[in-house]
Amino acid sequence: MATDTVDNKKNIFDRLIGPPLETAAAPHQSIGKVPALAVFASDALSSVAYATEEILVILAMAGSMYFGLSIPIAISIAVLLVILTISYRQTIFAYPSGGGAYIVARDNLGELAALTAGSALMTDYILTVAVSISSGVAQIVSAFPALSHVKIEIALALIMVMTIINLRGVKESSTAFAIPTYFFLGTAFLMLGTGLWRWATGDLGIVTGVDVAQNLTQSITVFLILRAFSSGCTALTGVEAISNGISAFKEPKAKNAAATMTAMSAILMTMFIGITLLAHQVQAMPSETETVISQIARTVFGSGTMYIVMVVATTTILIMAANTSFADFPRLAALQAADGFLPRQLTYRGSRLVFSWGIVGLAALASLLVVIFNASVSALIPLYAVGVFLSFTISQAGMVVRWHKVSKLKEGEEIESRGSTLVYDKQWRWRQAINIVGATATAIVTVIFAVTKFSQGAWFILLLIPTLIWAFFGTHRHYQRVANQLSLGELDIKPHNSPLQTILLVDNVHAGTLRLVNFARSLGNPWKAVHVAVDPERTAELLKKWNERIGFGELVLLESPYRSITEPLRDYIHQLQDENPDAFIHLLAGQLAMPSFWEQALHRNTNLLIDLVLRDMDRVVVTSVPYQIGLRDEYARRLTLEGTTLKEEALETETDATETETSE
Numbered sequence: 001m002a003t004d005t006v007d008n009k010k011n012i013f014d015r016l017i018g019p020p021l022e023t024a025a026a027p028h029q030s031i032g033k034v035p036a037l038a039v040f041a042s043d044a045l046s047s048v049a050y051a052t053e054e055i056l057v058i059l060a061m062a063g064s065m066y067f068g069l070s071i072p073i074a075i076s077i078a079v080l081l082v083i084l085t086i087s088y089r090q091t092i093f094a095y096p097s098g099g100g101a102y103i104v105a106r107d108n109l110g111e112l113a114a115l116t117a118g119s120a121l122m123t124d125y126i127l128t129v130a131v132s133i134s135s136g137v138a139q140i141v142s143a144f145p146a147l148s149h150v151k152i153e154i155a156l157a158l159i160m161v162m163t164i165i166n167l168r169g170v171k172e173s174s175t176a177f178a179i180p181t182y183f184f185l186g187t188a189f190l191m192l193g194t195g196l197w198r199w200a201t202g203d204l205g206i207v208t209g210v211d212v213a214q215n216l217t218q219s220i221t222v223f224l225i226l227r228a229f230s231s232g233c234t235a236l237t238g239v240e241a242i243s244n245g246i247s248a249f250k251e252p253k254a255k256n257a258a259a260t261m262t263a264m265s266a267i268l269m270t271m272f273i274g275i276t277l278l279a280h281q282v283q284a285m286p287s288e289t290e291t292v293i294s295q296i297a298r299t300v301f302g303s304g305t306m307y308i309v310m311v312v313a314t315t316t317i318l319i320m321a322a323n324t325s326f327a328d329f330p331r332l333a334a335l336q337a338a339d340g341f342l343p344r345q346l347t348y349r350g351s352r353l354v355f356s357w358g359i360v361g362l363a364a365l366a367s368l369l370v371v372i373f374n375a376s377v378s379a380l381i382p383l384y385a386v387g388v389f390l391s392f393t394i395s396q397a398g399m400v401v402r403w404h405k406v407s408k409l410k411e412g413e414e415i416e417s418r419g420s421t422l423v424y425d426k427q428w429r430w431r432q433a434i435n436i437v438g439a440t441a442t443a444i445v446t447v448i449f450a451v452t453k454f455s456q457g458a459w460f461i462l463l464l465i466p467t468l469i470w471a472f473f474g475t476h477r478h479y480q481r482v483a484n485q486l487s488l489g490e491l492d493i494k495p496h497n498s499p500l501q502t503i504l505l506v507d508n509v510h511a512g513t514l515r516l517v518n519f520a521r522s523l524g525n526p527w528k529a530v531h532v533a534v535d536p537e538r539t540a541e542l543l544k545k546w547n548e549r550i551g552f553g554e555l556v557l558l559e560s561p562y563r564s565i566t567e568p569l570r571d572y573i574h575q576l577q578d579e580n581p582d583a584f585i586h587l588l589a590g591q592l593a594m595p596s597f598w599e600q601a602l603h604r605n606t607n608l609l610i611d612l613v614l615r616d617m618d619r620v621v622v623t624s625v626p627y628q629i630g631l632r633d634e635y636a637r638r639l640t641l642e643g644t645t646l647k648e649e650a651l652e653t654e655t656d657a658t659e660t661e662t663s664e
Helices: 002-017 023-029 033-040 042-049 051-059 064-094 100-108 111-143 145-167 170-200 222-236 253-281 292-301 305-320 322-338 356-372 377-383 386-407 428-452 454-486 511-522 536-550 566-579 597-601 606-614 632-641
Strands: 414-416 421-423 500-505 527-533 554-559 584-593 620-628
Touching: 002 145, 033 042, 033 170, 033 253, 033 322, 042 051, 042 111, 042 170, 042 222, 042 253, 042 305, 042 322, 051 064, 051 222, 051 253, 051 292, 064 100, 064 222, 064 253, 064 386, 064 428, 100 111, 100 322, 100 386, 111 145, 111 292, 111 305, 111 322, 111 356, 111 377, 111 386, 111 454, 145 170, 145 322, 145 356, 170 253, 170 292, 170 305, 170 322, 222 386, 222 428, 253 292, 292 305, 305 322, 322 356, 377 454, 386 421, 386 428, 386 454, 428 454, 500 511, 500 566, 511 527, 511 536, 511 584, 511 620, 527 536, 527 566, 536 554, 554 566, 566 584, 566 606, 584 606, 606 620
Parallel strands: 500 527, 500 584, 527 554, 584 620
Antiparallel strands: 414 421
C-alpha cells in the first residue's frame, strides 16, 4: 500500500515536471541563441510594454502638453542602452563562465562589493517577477475589466505556472517560452510598422474613449524630468541577464552570449523608441483603465481581431518576462551559496538539473510581494530598477579594476583568478575607457533613481540591500564557525570504544512499541525503557500492558507534574551522563509513519520535538523508529516467519487516537 502511494506520488511528480535527468545529460541542456533570446531577454524586451507609460505617468503631473519630452527622454535611455551593451559584451568575454556583476565584483572589488551587487540583483529579480506578472494581469484586466476583483489570484496562478515550467529544466522552458516571445516581437513590429506607415500617410488617428483623471500636482522642473527618465529606465532592467547566464549557452558560450546580447539590445532600442514615438503621435494618456500600449494598438488596428492579438501577445510577453528571473536568480543564489553566503541547499540541482530551491524560493518571495502590493504595477515600479543599476555600476567598476590588472601584465603572461584568466590585452586602454564611461553613466542613473524615487519606495530598497548584506555575512560566519568546529585540529583521531546506554521512549504498548523493542534487542546492547508519566491513569494502564504483553526489560517511570515530556527526559539523560560521563546515550523514539502528509499532520509527531530539544546535548544520539501504518499485515507475516510467539492481540492497534502515539 505504502509503496503504491510513493509510486503514485512519483508518477504525478514526473508528469508535472518530467522524469529525472542524469548528471551526464547536463551538457545537452544548453541552448542556442534563438531560444536563449526568449529565456534571458524576455524581461528586457517586455519592458517596452510599460516603460513608455511610466514616463508619461510622471510627465502627466505637469500636464499632457509636456508629453513631447518623452521622445528625448527615450533617446537618452537608448544611448544608455548602447553604453551598457558595449560594456557587458566585454564582461561576457572576460568572464565566459558567467556570474555577471557578482563574479566581477568578487574577483576585482572584494566580498563587500560582490555581496552588494548580489543583493541588489536578487532584489531586482524578485521584483521583476512581481512587476512582470502584475503588468501582465493589468493587460488582461484592460481587455476584461470584470476580472479586476480577482487579479491577485490570477497573478499567483501565473507565478505557479511559471515555477512548474522552470522546474522542468532550461531546455524545456526555453522551448515553451520561445513561441510566445517571438509571437510578441512579430506582433509588436507589425503594430509599429503599421502605425508608422499610417502616420506617414496621414491616416493615423488619436486615442479616444480613455478615462483620464487630470491631477496636475507639479510644474515642469528638471527634477520632474529626471523622475520621468528614471521611470523610463525600467526598460533597461534585464540587460545584465545574459552575462549572468552564459553557462546555459551552447559552445562557443561567450560568442553566442555576446551575439544574443547585441540582438536583444537592437530589438529593445527599436521597439522602445518606436512605441514612445507612436504614443506621442496618437496622444496616448496614462490611465487606470487601459494601458498605453493597448491604446496604441486600438488606435493603429482598431478594435478588431488584430487589437485582441496585440493585447494577447503583450500579456503573454509580460508574463514570460518573469522567466528571466527564474533563469538567473537560481544561478546567482547558487554562486553565493557556494561561497557560503546563502544556505547550501541553493547549490543543489533538482531532478531536472535546475536549481530547484532557488526557483521555488523566488516564486514564494515574488508571490508575497504581489499580495502585499495588490498586484499593482504603479506600486511596485518605484521599488524597481534601483538595485539593477547599482549592480550595473559595481560590475563596470569591477571591469575598470580588471583592465588595470591587465595593464600590469607582460605580453603572453597569464594569471588564473577565481572567475577567469587574466591575459595581457594591448587594447586595454580603450576597453577600460568603455567601462569607465559605463560605470559613470550607471552611477549617475543610480543616484537619480535613489533621489527621485526615494519617497515613492526606493528608501525600502536602499534599506533592504544593507540588511541582506548583513544577513549574507551572518550566514558566512555560521558556515565558518561550523567548519572550525568540524576541523580535526588537535583531536585524537584514533578510534576507541565508548560505553553505550540505550533507552526506549515508550508512551503506550501496541504494535509500534513492539517494533521499538525488537529494534532495541537487535542492536545487541543493554537497554531500558522510560515512560514520562503525564497522566497517572494512563501510566497505570501502560504498566499493566507492559507486564502482560512485553514481559521483559526494565521500564523506568519519569514523573512529570507539569505535563512536560522533554524536561523530565532531559533531566534523566543528565543523570545518566553524570553517572558515566564517557558514555553515549542512545535514545530510541517511535514514530507513526503515515502514507500521506495530511494524515501525518493529524498526529503530534513528538519525536520531531524531542530531536529538536535534545540536539544540543553532547554525546546524545536520537534514533526515530517508524511504524508504517498500512503495512501491518506485512509486519505480522514477518513476525510469523521469524517464529515470534507473541499473541496476535499484541499487534492490535489501539483505536483511541491519543493512545496510538508511539513517542508522545
